[in-house]
Amino acid sequence: MTTTTVEVKRDIRAERRAAAEAFRRRMTEQGTYVVRLLSSPGAGKTTLLEKTTERLGADYRVGVLVGDVETERDAERLAPYAPTRQITTGGACHLELTLVERHLPDLGEQRLDFLFIEDVGNLICPASYDLGEHVRVIALSTTEGDDKPGKYPKAFRTSQVVVVTKTDLLPYVPFSVERAAEDARLVHPDLEVLPLCATSGDGLEAWYELLVERRNATFANGASP
């Protein structure tokens, strides 16, 4: 048997970065602000998106792409509030831009004001992939422990906002929002930290304002929504 060695000189990571930049530019030009949520499994991403799409859907055209390894469960939960497409990865631990681009048209032909992308629940792999989002939001729930930013630094370093979820459970769990914020800012000093509770509604107004302000700021910088 003869063996042939093929030298591959393409820089795949550079190609991925360029594709993500091109997607982000396309979304900016068409006025779609892309918000990506990542977290460990069960931190409350879908619950927060249920509330967010219901609320912002009153004033904006919103849509959701939601990634999971299996099942359509999250899409079924979100469908009453916004056009939603489940992306099942069949085993992969993160979404990729090619999947986002393939399934975005499934949300309909109209241009969205907000596209939400819920990544597969995982604090490690998704951090290495740029999906062309404008803002990356990491959800850290009070049941996970306030030491997680330092243990999973890449997810926090590559995000711009941390939402501390399930604050209704603070009286019952050993979690300090201040300690989590301090730990997160050690890996990313500019991180915005926002405690909230999707079930009681505490902190949600500040969350909606943050999204609208960030969207406005993006389109004030030259793009036409």
Ligand SMILES: Nc1nc2c(ncn2[C@@H]2O[C@H](COP(=O)(O)OP(=O)(O)OP(=O)(O)O)[C@@H](O)[C@H]2O)c(=O)[nH]1
């Ligand atoms: N007590 C409390 N429970 C919450 C809150 N938000 C979500 N939950 C519960 O936490 C569990 C997980 O919530 P999901 O919204 O499914 O979490 P997720 O991050 O989308 O989960 P995956 O998609 O599987 O990674 C559910 O049982 C929710 O009802 C909250 O603010 N307080």
Ligand SMILES: [Mg+2]
């Ligand atoms: Mg979910």
